[in-house]
Amino acid sequence: MTETLIDKRARLLGPNIPTFYDDPVHLVKGEGVWLWDKDGRKYLDCYNNVPHVGHCHPKVVEAICKQAGTLNTHTRYLHDGIVDYAERLTATFDASLDNVLMTCTGSEANDVALRMAQAVTGNTGVIATDYTYHGNTMAVAQLSQTKPPIGGYWDNMAFVPAPDSYRPLGGEAGMAHARAFAAAVEEKIAELQAKGHGLSALVICPFFANEGFPDLPHGWLTPAIDAVRRAGGVIIADEVQPGFGRLGSHFWGHERMGFLPEIVTVGKPMANGHPVGAVIAGHDTMAAFRNAFAYFNTFGGNPVSMAACLATLDVIQSEGLQDNAQQVGAYAKTSLQQLADRHDSIGDVRGAGLFFGAEMVLDRDSKTPAPEYTKRVANGMRQRGVLMNFLGRNRNVLKMRPPLVFSRANVDQVIETLDTVLTETPVTE
Amino acid sequence: MTETLIDKRARLLGPNIPTFYDDPVHLVKGEGVWLWDKDGRKYLDCYNNVPHVGHCHPKVVEAICKQAGTLNTHTRYLHDGIVDYAERLTATFDASLDNVLMTCTGSEANDVALRMAQAVTGNTGVIATDYTYHGNTMAVAQLSQTKPPIGGYWDNMAFVPAPDSYRPLGGEAGMAHARAFAAAVEEKIAELQAKGHGLSALVICPFFANEGFPDLPHGWLTPAIDAVRRAGGVIIADEVQPGFGRLGSHFWGHERMGFLPEIVTVGKPMANGHPVGAVIAGHDTMAAFRNAFAYFNTFGGNPVSMAACLATLDVIQSEGLQDNAQQVGAYAKTSLQQLADRHDSIGDVRGAGLFFGAEMVLDRDSKTPAPEYTKRVANGMRQRGVLMNFLGRNRNVLKMRPPLVFSRANVDQVIETLDTVLTETPVTE
Numbered sequence: 001m002t003e004t005l006i007d008k009r010a011r012l013l014g015p016n017i018p019t020f021y022d023d024p025v026h027l028v029k030g031e032g033v034w035l036w037d038k039d040g041r042k043y044l045d046c047y048n049n050v051p052h053v054g055h056c057h058p059k060v061v062e063a064i065c066k067q068a069g070t071l072n073t074h075t076r077y078l079h080d081g082i083v084d085y086a087e088r089l090t091a092t093f094d095a096s097l098d099n100v101l102m103t104c105t106g107s108e109a110n111d112v113a114l115r116m117a118q119a120v121t122g123n124t125g126v127i128a129t130d131y132t133y134h135g136n137t138m139a140v141a142q143l144s145q146t147k148p149p150i151g152g153y154w155d156n157m158a159f160v161p162a163p164d165s166y167r168p169l170g171g172e173a174g175m176a177h178a179r180a181f182a183a184a185v186e187e188k189i190a191e192l193q194a195k196g197h198g199l200s201a202l203v204i205c206p207f208f209a210n211e212g213f214p215d216l217p218h219g220w221l222t223p224a225i226d227a228v229r230r231a232g233g234v235i236i237a238d239e240v241q242p243g244f245g246r247l248g249s250h251f252w253g254h255e256r257m258g259f260l261p262e263i264v265t266v267g268k269p270m271a272n273g274h275p276v277g278a279v280i281a282g283h284d285t286m287a288a289f290r291n292a293f294a295y296f297n298t299f300g301g302n303p304v305s306m307a308a309c310l311a312t313l314d315v316i317q318s319e320g321l322q323d324n325a326q327q328v329g330a331y332a333k334t335s336l337q338q339l340a341d342r343h344d345s346i347g348d349v350r351g352a353g354l355f356f357g358a359e360m361v362l363d364r365d366s367k368t369p370a371p372e373y374t375k376r377v378a379n380g381m382r383q384r385g386v387l388m389n390f391l392g393r394n395r396n397v398l399k400m401r402p403p404l405v406f407s408r409a410n411v412d413q414v415i416e417t418l419d420t421v422l423t424e425t426p427v428t429e
Numbered sequence: 430m431t432e433t434l435i436d437k438r439a440r441l442l443g444p445n446i447p448t449f450y451d452d453p454v455h456l457v458k459g460e461g462v463w464l465w466d467k468d469g470r471k472y473l474d475c476y477n478n479v480p481h482v483g484h485c486h487p488k489v490v491e492a493i494c495k496q497a498g499t500l501n502t503h504t505r506y507l508h509d510g511i512v513d514y515a516e517r518l519t520a521t522f523d524a525s526l527d528n529v530l531m532t533c534t535g536s537e538a539n540d541v542a543l544r545m546a547q548a549v550t551g552n553t554g555v556i557a558t559d560y561t562y563h564g565n566t567m568a569v570a571q572l573s574q575t576k577p578p579i580g581g582y583w584d585n586m587a588f589v590p591a592p593d594s595y596r597p598l599g600g601e602a603g604m605a606h607a608r609a610f611a612a613a614v615e616e617k618i619a620e621l622q623a624k625g626h627g628l629s630a631l632v633i634c635p636f637f638a639n640e641g642f643p644d645l646p647h648g649w650l651t652p653a654i655d656a657v658r659r660a661g662g663v664i665i666a667d668e669v670q671p672g673f674g675r676l677g678s679h680f681w682g683h684e685r686m687g688f689l690p691e692i693v694t695v696g697k698p699m700a701n702g703h704p705v706g707a708v709i710a711g712h713d714t715m716a717a718f719r720n721a722f723a724y725f726n727t728f729g730g731n732p733v734s735m736a737a738c739l740a741t742l743d744v745i746q747s748e749g750l751q752d753n754a755q756q757v758g759a760y761a762k763t764s765l766q767q768l769a770d771r772h773d774s775i776g777d778v779r780g781a782g783l784f785f786g787a788e789m790v791l792d793r794d795s796k797t798p799a800p801e802y803t804k805r806v807a808n809g810m811r812q813r814g815v816l817m818n819f820l821g822r823n824r825n826v827l828k829m830r831p832p833l834v835f836s837r838a839n840v841d842q843v844i845e846t847l848d849t850v851l852t853e854t855p856v857t858e
Contacts, residue, residue, distance in 0.1 A: 005507050012515035014528045014715035018725050019505050026507040030500040048502065050727060056498050065494040069485050071459040072702035073477065076448050078434050078455040086441035099443045104533040104704040105728055111566045115579045124580060136724055137540045139567035147723045150544045151553060268727055273501035275533040275704040275728035286443035294576045295565055296447050298479060298697055299534055299704035 020389060021382045030055030033403050033410055035387065044413055046381075046388040046402045049355075052244055052269030053315040054405040060272045063311035067304045074298050075102075081306030088313055090280065092251050094260055099286035101279040102301030106240040106267020107135030109277035112289065113236045113263045114139055114201065116281060120262070120288040121232055123198030127188050129162035131211045131393040134203060134238050143203055146210070156197040158188035162393065165214035166348045166359055167367060174217060182223035189231045199233035201263070206253035207242035207352070212359065212392030213399075215350045218258045225259050234285070237261035240277075241355070244269050245316050245404065248326025248353025256352065271308035275299075321404040322353075329353035332400070332411045339415055343422045345370065350397075354406055357399045359392065362427060369394035372429045380421035386414055449818060450811045459484030462832050462839055464816065475810075475817040475831045475843055478784075481673055481698030482744040483834040489701045492740035496733045503727050504531075510735030517742055519709065521680050523689055528715035530708040531730035535669040535696020536564030538706035541718065542665045542692045543568055543630065545710060549691070549717040550661055552627030556617050558591035560640045560822040563632060563667050572632055575639070585626040587617040591822065594643035595777045595788055596796060603646060611652035618660045628662035630692070635682035636671035636781070641788065641821030642828075644779045647687045654688050663714070666690035669706075670784070673698045674745050674833065677755025677782025685781065700737035704728075750833040754782035761785050761829070761840045768844055772851045774799065779826075783835055786828045788821065791856060798823035801858045809850035815843055 005026060009017055025043065029036040032054040035043045045055065053060065067081075075082055086100040103109045118124055128134070128143040135141070141149040142157050161169055161184060168177040169184070189199050202224065207213055225235055242253030243266050250256040254264070262285055267277035281289075289295070299305065316322065333349060333356050340346035340358070347361035360377065362368040374396045381388055391399050400414065434455060438446055454472065458465040461483040464472045474484065482489065496510075504511055515529040532538045547553055557563070557572040564570070570578040571586050590598055590613060597606040598613070618628050631653065636642055654664055671682030672695050679685040683693070691714055696706035710718075718724070728734065745751065762778060762785050769775035769787070776790035789806065791797040803825045810817055820828050829843065 005509070005512060008512040008516075009507070012512055012519065012527070012529060014530070014712060014719045016716075016719040016723065017504070018723065019507070024505075024507050027500055027502060028508075030502060035500075035502070035506075050503060051501065055502075056500065058498075061494070061498045064497050065490070068493050068703075069487075069490045071456055071464075071485065072480070073456060073459065073464070073484075074479065075446070076453075077464075078438070078448070078453050079457075080434070083434060083437040083441055087437075090441065098441070100441060101443070105537065105726070107726070108534065108537065108566065115567055119579050136726055137537065137566045137568065138544055141722065150548050150718075150721050273728070273731065273733070274497075275731075275734065283443060287445075289579075290443045290445040292579050293570065294445065294447065297534070297536070297565055299702070302702065302704075304702070305704065 022379050023382070025382065025387070032405055042385065044386045044410060046386055046400045046414055048403065049241060049246065049401045050268045050273050051403050052272055053312055053319070053321060054403045057272055057315055059315050060308055060311045063307040064274060064304060067307035072302055072304045075301045076296070079303050081303040082301040085306045085309050088310065089278070093264070093280060096260065096282050097264060097280050099281055099283050101286065101295070103277040103279070103297055104275045104299050105135070106265060106277045107137050107140050108297070109265040109267055109279045110134045110140045110238060111137045112279050112295065113265050115293065116263055116279065116285060116289040117201035117234050117236060119292040120285045121198070121200045121234060123200040123232060124156045125158065125192030125197035125199045126156060127158045127160060127185060127199070127202045129204060129208065129211060130159045131162050132205060133210050155195060156192065158192055160184040160188055162208055162211035163214045163216055164212065164393065165216060175220070178220045178223050182227050185224045186227045189227060193231070199228065199231040201234050201236045202228045203236040203238060205238045205241060206257045207247065207355065209241035209355070210391055212397040213350055213355060213357065216257070221257050221259055234262035235259070236263045236265065238265050240265065240267040241401070245322030246325055246353050246355050248322060248329045251322060270312060271305060272312045274305055274308035276305045276309055316404070325353035325404050328406050328408055328411060329356060331408050332356050335411055335415045339419060342419070345373065345422060345427045354404055355401050357397050360396045360398060362429065369396040370427065370429060371395040373425065373427055374398060376425050377421055380425055381417060384417050384421060386417045451808050454811065454816070461834055471814065473815045473839060473842055475815055475829045477832065478670060478675065478830045479697045479702050480832050481701055482741055482748070482750060483832045486701055486744055488744050489737055489740045492736040493703060493733060496736035501731055501733045504730045505725070508732050510732040511730040514735045514738050517739065518707070522693070522709060525689065525711050526693060526709050528710055528712050530715065530724070532706040532708070532726055533704045533728050534564070535694060535706045536566050536569050537726070538694040538696055538708045539563045539569045539667060540566045541708050541724065542694050544722065545692055545708065545714060545718040546630035546663050546665060548721040549714045550627070550629045550663060552629040552661060553585045554587065554621030554626035554628045555585060556587045556589060556614060556628070556631045558633060558637065558640060559588045560591050561634060562639050584624060585621065587621055589613040589617055591637055591640035592643045592645055593641065593822065594645060594779070604649070607649045607652050611656050614653045615656045618656060622660070628657065628660040630663050630665045631657045632665040632667060634667045634670060635686045636676065636784065638670035638784070639820055641826040642779055642784060642786070645686070650686050650688055663691035664688070665692045665694065667694050669694065669696040670830070674751030675754055675782050675784050677751060677758045680751060699741060700734060701741045703734055703737035705734045705738055745833065754833050757835050757837055757840060758782035758785060760837055764840055764844045768848060771848070774802065774851060774856045783833055784830050786826050789825045789827060791858065798825040799856065799858060800824040802854065802856055803827060805854050806850055809854055810846060813846050813850060815846045
């Protein structure tokens with residue numbers, strides 16, 4: 001009997017290797033918003049923020065090829081690439097965020113950010129939200145309750161409930177919810193101080209992407225952020241998912257929420273799939289880290305990675321992809337809301353720009369989550385040629401986060417297919 | 430006044446960014462063993478193990494370009510690349526090392542390896558050597574005394590003196606030295622056990638590359654390894670520097686030393702500069718980690734990285750580069766030994782394959798290290814167009830670790846230039 005690709009993965013990579021869908025797709029080709037499997041079947045990619053400007057964008061591919069054939073070396077030699085990109089990247093932020101540290105992954109970026117916060121505050125306590133994920137290093141794994149770390153949690157880690165606009169803490173949405181969140185943060189600050197750790201940082205995704213991207217008003221985080229700063233802590237904004245124009249209205253998630261973090265981390269989309277991450281901070285914050293630890297990253301900031309980053313940023317700006325995210329995203333959200341009129345299982349439609357989705361429920365009055373149903377819907381979409389997935393604290397939020405070159409016609413295909421799948425999938429657990 | 434590239438780095442990247450040489454080289458192009466600066470000056474690269482098969486090797490560049498233009502996505506979809514490479518990579522190891530986990534850097538690989546050792550042994554204590562470096566994550570920074578971690582050392586870390594064949598522990602070289610090293614390891618095991626951590630791993634570079642690559646006989650590590658296994662610990666062999674055929678006689682550093690580790694980590698040279706790292710272990714060891722932690726690495730194992738890895742391995746094998754490393758490396762070592770006949774400042778010549786160098790001293794009888802002199806020699810070589818550097822516990826070992834396509838003519842150029850620089854540099858501190 002022939003060994004399947006899944007068998008080979010199990011034999012060579014070990015057990016418990018994550019895949020998408022009950023019947024994982026075997027891909028061979030990508031272009032723009034499209035993917036093809038080994039049998040030539042075409043899929044609409046509605047859930048991949050890594051190929052941010054579209055799969056295999058020719059300008060990014062050309063930049064990689066050209067630089068890979070010219071020079072690739074580390075930053076202990078001088079090269080224009082890293083300073084040119086640092087100049088361009090910092091220009092997209094508030095003037096106070098003027099320094100960059102290059103890594104190879106978002107995990108490495110968050111790993112540095114934790115130490116940067118520790119170096120600049122002199123404290124070690126960290127607060128994160130309870131259904132998030134920030135990466136896979138030993139230190140960063142401490143920030144996740146969805147993937148518990150080997151050996152358990154450190155004493156300096158604390159968690160607060162992530163905001164849920166559909167079922168707000170304290171029962172009331174908006175700023176009452178914001179104050180309840182801030183009170184939870186204050187409680188954890190007091191605990192960390194009582195243990196002698198003090199507070200170094202609150203780490204958040206400003207879109208709460210993994211928690212189900214709740215619908216929060218501008219300024220919602222301000223009470224919590226004020227509490228962090230009163231305690232001498234800093235804010236680490238993990239922009240790996242919402243950043244680089246995806247949310248449409250703003251280039252960065254923290255701008256949309258109306259706050260200015262001390263430290264920003266980025267990753268996945270910044271080079272359209274080439275392994276890159278970065279930490280952005282003000283000079284004094286960066287200096288506190290750089291002077292406390294002799295950081296060097298062999299591949300970080302190499303000329304090929306920088307060429308890929310520069311080309312990706314060029315394409316976002318020259319093709320107006322932030323604006324496209326805003327317009328097509330608004331159309332997608334409206335279309336999903338119209339679909340909700342015909343399907344009671346859609347309990348709540350949420351999102352911003354090209355990061356949108358719907359919370360699926362057994363019953364709108366009780367808001368009872370429907371995770372098994374949601375999983376069947378995601379698998380049904382895959383069978384009908386549209387790739388999306390689901391997440392959230394109840395694993396019942398259909399999440400759509402396509403490349404930023406997504407069009408209205410792509411949205412129409414998603415909505416029509418979803419209409420069909422919802423119609424044919426019984427709403428049961 | 431025009432802002433220089435070094436000024437720009439300080440403004441955009443912050444302070445304390447490492448560079449090579451008093452007058453850092455501003456590079457624009459690379460090919461094979463050659464690098465060019467912005468003024469068109471050509472340099473012989475004698476110190477870069479990242480472009481393992483030569484700068485911008487056309488086969489690696491072609492593989493990257495082709496795959497970057499076809500598909501780049503994560504491993505939650507199925508793709509042939511990762512299993513094809515895992516099959517090829519594991520084939521270079523003992524049959525017991527049959528599973529692979531892909532990362533983006535050697536640091537990420539060591540960060541995983543530490544948790545893998547913890548998962549498989551149930552213990553948390555770690556022993557490393559005192560002048561080594563294994564990477565830059567918060568956890569891996571714990572393994573280094575040359576770059577002390579922010580916040581100090583964890584209670585479960587312990588260090589033993591790295592072997593120094595020129596000044597052996599206990600005064601006697603060879604197996605007496607090996608038993609003295611094993612005794613130091615046993616002492617630290619007892620301390621970790623007394624503290625309640627037990628022993629999870631001894632982490633070593635099997636070539637002790639950063640410590641000055643001491644000249645150790647086959648089997649030298651066996652007494653220490655026996656002590657580790659008696660205590661229930663495992664060996665993590667960090668092959669980031671000696672691996673992939675560099676040592677000439679063997680494909681892996683641990684083979685040359687005559688031991689079989691439970692966990693191997695690799696990085697820098699494996700894709701000729703593309704950001705890749707990996708952990709190789711037996712199925713049960715991998716399963717202990719995979720089942721204890723839901724590890725996923727967005728960029729790890731992507732099709733472009735795998736194409737770069739495969740092409741690099743193809744070139745190593747098809748161009749006979751391990752054999753070249755052995756032959757040219759032997760010639761280099763002999764040539765260096767002949768040079769030592771004319772320069773008393775060369776206290777000791779060491780190395781294997783294309784990883785060789787010389788320990789520089791003020792006086793051969795006292796073996797007094799000459800770090801300032803060594804630094805001036807490295808800068809003098811750079812001024813004369815040969816790039817090399819220095820390291821070791823006394824910062825007095827000239828280290829040469831060129832791309833594996835290094836030729837005898839390249840060796841001749843190094844030796845002639847070194848002869849000139851040693852002649853014109855006063856042996857003083």
